[in-house]
Amino acid sequence: MSEAKISVQHASFVRDGFTVLDDISIEFPDAATTLILGPSGSGKTTLLKIAAGLFPPDRGKVSYNGIDITATSGANERELRRKLGFAFQDGALWQNMTIFQNLALPLQYHYPRMPADEIRSRIDRLVGAFPIRRHMTLRPAALSAGERKIVSFLRALVLDPQVLLFDEPTSFVDHQAAQRIEALLAGYKRRGTTLIGISHNVELTAQLADYLLVIIAGGVRAFGPLREVASSSDREVQQVLTEVLSDAATFDGDILDLLNNAESD
Amino acid sequence: MSTPGSAQPRPGFIERAGAAVTSRVAIVFYALGFFIEILIETLRYVRRRPAGSRVLAMQILFTGVEALAVTAVLALGLGAIIIVQGTSLLPQFGQQQLLYVILITVITRELGPILTALIVASRSGTAITTEIGNMVINHEIEAYIASGINPIAYLVVPRFLGVIISMVVLNLYFNIFGLLGSWLISQLLQPIEFFQYFHGLFSALSVIDVFSSLVKSVVFGAIVSAVSTFHGFRVERSSTEVPQTAIRSIGQVFILLIIANALITLVYYL
Numbered sequence: 001m002s003e004a005k006i007s008v009q010h011a012s013f014v015r016d017g018f019t020v021l022d023d024i025s026i027e028f029p030d031a032a033t034t035l036i037l038g039p040s041g042s043g044k045t046t047l048l049k050i051a052a053g054l055f056p057p058d059r060g061k062v063s064y065n066g067i068d069i070t071a072t073s074g075a076n077e078r079e080l081r082r083k084l085g086f087a088f089q090d091g092a093l094w095q096n097m098t099i100f101q102n103l104a105l106p107l108q109y110h111y112p113r114m115p116a117d118e119i120r121s122r123i124d125r126l127v128g129a130f131p132i133r134r135h136m137t138l139r140p141a142a143l144s145a146g147e148r149k150i151v152s153f154l155r156a157l158v159l160d161p162q163v164l165l166f167d168e169p170t171s172f173v174d175h176q177a178a179q180r181i182e183a184l185l186a187g188y189k190r191r192g193t194t195l196i197g198i199s200h201n202v203e204l205t206a207q208l209a210d211y212l213l214v215i216i217a218g219g220v221r222a223f224g225p226l227r228e229v230a231s232s233s234d235r236e237v238q239q240v241l242t243e244v245l246s247d248a249a250t251f252d253g254d255i256l257d258l259l260n261n262a263e264s265d
Numbered sequence: 266m267s268t269p270g271s272a273q274p275r276p277g278f279i280e281r282a283g284a285a286v287t288s289r290v291a292i293v294f295y296a297l298g299f300f301i302e303i304l305i306e307t308l309r310y311v312r313r314r315p316a317g318s319r320v321l322a323m324q325i326l327f328t329g330v331e332a333l334a335v336t337a338v339l340a341l342g343l344g345a346i347i348i349v350q351g352t353s354l355l356p357q358f359g360q361q362q363l364l365y366v367i368l369i370t371v372i373t374r375e376l377g378p379i380l381t382a383l384i385v386a387s388r389s390g391t392a393i394t395t396e397i398g399n400m401v402i403n404h405e406i407e408a409y410i411a412s413g414i415n416p417i418a419y420l421v422v423p424r425f426l427g428v429i430i431s432m433v434v435l436n437l438y439f440n441i442f443g444l445l446g447s448w449l450i451s452q453l454l455q456p457i458e459f460f461q462y463f464h465g466l467f468s469a470l471s472v473i474d475v476f477s478s479l480v481k482s483v484v485f486g487a488i489v490s491a492v493s494t495f496h497g498f499r500v501e502r503s504s505t506e507v508p509q510t511a512i513r514s515i516g517q518v519f520i521l522l523i524i525a526n527a528l529i530t531l532v533y534y535l
Contacts, residue, residue: 054407081413088411092404106412109419155412 324427397497429486
């Protein structure tokens with residue numbers, strides 16, 4: 001396993017008296033793709049947000065290249081944040097801004113002296129073939145859920161991060177857009193970007209995942225290389241993989257067959 | 266250690282009471298920390314070329330410019346009331362020369378700043394709490410953090426500065442309209458020549474009066490913006506929390522404004 005960039009150490013998270021995550025320790029491998037799988041309510045999104053430093057854990061710590069994410073501030077925090085992109089499950093777009101402003105603001109904030117022309121050309125390059133390029137002057141409320149998700153995904157990439165964290169990037173997105181997102185992610189993977197995400201998309205899992213992390217009821221149940229976890233003899237892990245990668249229900253073969261089929265498509 | 270995903274056992278009465286007290290104390294310290302963070306980020310804001318200048322301009326437009334009409338009407342009305350009551354009551358005690366002192370005391374030093382603050386708190390304070398509360402619900406604040414944009418620097422500081430600037434300007438407008446309104450009404454009751462009237466007013470006006478009014482505007486603006494943004498960030502998950510939080514926020518703003526007004530007035534008379 002390569003050196004870990006993001007490391008979660010003994011993280012616990014309690015909300016409204018419920019233990020969402022309990023003493024989770026995980027080292028996300030550098031320059032590799034780790035997908036987090038688990039049933040609904042198992043704490044996947046919370047773990048992802050803790051790994052991104054968006055939620056401080058109640059106990060434990062999260063570090064990026066040895067630096068405690070939640071303890072940084074000022075210029076160090078800005079520097080750290082430029083390296084971490086996060087695409088939200090629900091888009092989380094800034095409602096009072098246009099789509100262009102949503103994509104431009106991170107650049108304007110981090111590079112206040114960047115000329116407006118350069119900001120525009122960077123955004124044009126990023127948006128590229130996505131049909132969203134026709135809606136740059138609209139506000140998020142005028143977009144469909146899928147389009148909002150694409151914008152959120154592009155916003156996470158606008159600062160060219162070293163680590164990209166994403167939460168269900170292809171759900172609520174039409175097939176064509178999902179394929180574009182998969183291709184974009186594959187491109188970042190080839191460039192050596194560390195990808196950490198949640199996805200129920202079997203094709204995405206088969207094509208991108210180097211490692212699988214299975215969490216059940218707030219605890220790590222399995223973590224390791226894709227093939228190793230997919231061939232686990234743990235019945236609960238197999239059940240999660242089969243249920244979460246929902247298309248699996250239509251296949252007679254085991255999860256490895258499913259992933260092989262998806263990869264060869 | 267608790268089972269993951271399960272509920273914690275229900276604590277006893279003493280434990281709950283202790284937790285409630287600890288929580289209150291923690292909120293006070295959290296609020297102090299929040300205010301100090303605003304001050305630090307405000308100093309940084311004025312030093313660098315800020316991306317939040319659009320937010321600042323919008324805040325001044327909403328808080329200052331759009332509140333001009335209601336401020337002008339209130340000030341004109343107040344000035345009219347003082348002149349009507351003053352010209353009818355003061356001569357009965359042979360104290361009509363005190364009219365200018367009363368106008369300055371009431372409009373410039375006391376009611377001008379506090380009424381302006383109440384207008385701003387009612388309009389902009391609740392709007393700020395509601396807007397930020399909804400941003401929390403929609404995960405927009407998380408998106409700012411994820412993009413490396415400090416929400417205090419980008420969202421709070423422009424509102425903090427915008428409300429303070431608007432409050433100072435509105436207070437100035439309140440004074441102009443209040444004193445002008447009182448002169449207009451005086452033309453109906455007991456016409457006073459324009460220059461004589463304003464000469465009388467400026468004779469009654471001291472530097473301390475102007476300074477006191479200015480200090481109040483700045484302090485009141487800081488209270489309205491800091492408390493409103495603080496409560497906005499305290500919304501956690503549900504949209505039903507937003508109006509409840511806005512109500513709590515405006516209540517606290519009113520109490521703090523009255524306390525601050527009393528303290529500054531007290532210092533003035535020391």
